Amino acid sequence: MVETTGGGPGDGTAEVLDRPLPDGVRRRVVQIVSDGFGGLTVAELPAQLRQYARFAPNRRAKFAGNAMAAALETDTLFRQRIGEKLREAQPELAGALDSGSPPPAADPLDVAAAAYVLRPTGWVKLVAAAGEEAQRADAERADEESRAELERLREELDRAREQTRSETERLRTELDAAKKEAESLHRKLRAALSDVKRGEAALRKLQAGMEAGRAEGQSQLSAAESESRRLKARLGEVEAALEASRRAAREGRSVEDMRLRLLLDTVLDAAQGLRRELALPPVSVRPAETVDAVEPGRMTPKDIAARALSEHDPAVLDQLLALPQAHLVVDGYNVTKTGYPQMPLEKQRLRLLGQLSQLAAQTGAEVTCVFDGAELAAPVLLAPPRGVRVLFSKPGVTADELIRQLVRAEPPGRPVIVASTDREVADGVAKAGARPVASAMLLKRLS
Numbered sequence: 001m002v003e004t005t006g007g008g009p010g011d012g013t014a015e016v017l018d019r020p021l022p023d024g025v026r027r028r029v030v031q032i033v034s035d036g037f038g039g040l041t042v043a044e045l046p047a048q049l050r051q052y053a054r055f056a057p058n059r060r061a062k063f064a065g066n067a068m069a070a071a072l073e074t075d076t077l078f079r080q081r082i083g084e085k086l087r088e089a090q091p092e093l094a095g096a097l098d099s100g101s102p103p104p105a106a107d108p109l110d111v112a113a114a115a116y117v118l119r120p121t122g123w124v125k126l127v128a129a130a131g132e133e134a135q136r137a138d139a140e141r142a143d144e145e146s147r148a149e150l151e152r153l154r155e156e157l158d159r160a161r162e163q164t165r166s167e168t169e170r171l172r173t174e175l176d177a178a179k180k181e182a183e184s185l186h187r188k189l190r191a192a193l194s195d196v197k198r199g200e201a202a203l204r205k206l207q208a209g210m211e212a213g214r215a216e217g218q219s220q221l222s223a224a225e226s227e228s229r230r231l232k233a234r235l236g237e238v239e240a241a242l243e244a245s246r247r248a249a250r251e252g253r254s255v256e257d258m259r260l261r262l263l264l265d266t267v268l269d270a271a272q273g274l275r276r277e278l279a280l281p282p283v284s285v286r287p288a289e290t291v292d293a294v295e296p297g298r299m300t301p302k303d304i305a306a307r308a309l310s311e312h313d314p315a316v317l318d319q320l321l322a323l324p325q326a327h328l329v330v331d332g333y334n335v336t337k338t339g340y341p342q343m344p345l346e347k348q349r350l351r352l353l354g355q356l357s358q359l360a361a362q363t364g365a366e367v368t369c370v371f372d373g374a375e376l377a378a379p380v381l382l383a384p385p386r387g388v389r390v391l392f393s394k395p396g397v398t399a400d401e402l403i404r405q406l407v408r409a410e411p412p413g414r415p416v417i418v419a420s421t422d423r424e425v426a427d428g429v430a431k432a433g434a435r436p437v438a439s440a441m442l443l444k445r446l447s
Helices: 023-037 047-052 056-061 065-074 076-089 091-099 108-118 122-277 301-306 314-321 332-339 345-365 399-411 422-429 438-446
Strands: 325-329 366-371 388-392 415-417 436-437
Touching: 023 056, 023 065, 023 076, 023 108, 023 422, 047 065, 065 076, 065 314, 076 108, 091 108, 091 314, 108 388, 122 345, 122 415, 122 438, 314 325, 314 345, 314 436, 314 438, 325 345, 325 399, 332 345, 332 366, 332 399, 345 388, 345 438, 399 415, 399 422, 415 422, 415 438, 422 436
Parallel strands: 325 366, 325 415, 366 388, 415 436
Antiparallel strands: none
């Protein structure tokens, strides 16, 4: 640090410090500035220190130390104001420095810091002497600490050596005892090993005999188990074949009887209907009347064709259901999602089944409604309405496949009508001999 402001040669301001300010002295200088800082107004402070005016002294010394030291070095007026505050706080030390005889009992660092602020004649020597004294004191303190640490380490080393010697003696004694015990144990071990070898030889002989007996018994047991499994398997096959033959006989007889009886009923009903249709009133027929011609006033074949029913006319469905032993199979969700898809599935089913019950009562036909079981989140609990058979497809089987199974189960010749808009279903049942009708036709008939 170098003081550059002018002054008389007798007041010490022209003196220059040619070395860095010692750390101890600098800390005391910062503390002096911080203590005198509070006695100055904001206007008396350098511009760079005014932001710290409201800080507490300790906090000011911590955060503004560098700034205060720099201002003290460069701003002579600020240094003089701090010096005045120092003279007011420590008049005896200031007077002694002015007279050139610092108090011998004062701390050299305090003397050097006050001399740095007040700048009396010879202040540079005081600061340098304080720095050297501080360094000498630090060196002596470090030397004392080193000697104390060395002495402590020597004592610890002596104790460790003594402890090591005693521990070594103890371990040597224990080692001798352990050697003697090891020799005794070694002798006992050799005797025990001899006994063990004789026992192992006897055990191996016994195990060989046991293994031979076990192997013979195991072979006999395996042969017996193999024969038992073969006989059980044969018995199971015989029982399964017997049960299959019985079940096939029962099912074949019952299914064939049912199919024959149903076909017979269909033929009888058709014959009775034909008999009713042929029971015409007696008329006198002339040979000339059998000749096909158009008479005046009679309808032509074109007129008759014009009176034929449309393919989507619900009356066609009534004519089909009027056939003897007619069976109506309904693709449930196909019909409901065609007619009222916005309703929940449960309400769709209830509405359709109620309408089919009325249709069955009106026509007397057998009615079966098929729903897809894949649409169900849980088993459906409902009581089928009168005259309607309700079926759900099993897991892995679609409603379309269940409908085709129902059609194939019917005997050839029985009128079977399938209501579905699904083209694949319609084509499949048509090949099996059933009559497909559109879902829209059934909905018109039901409404």
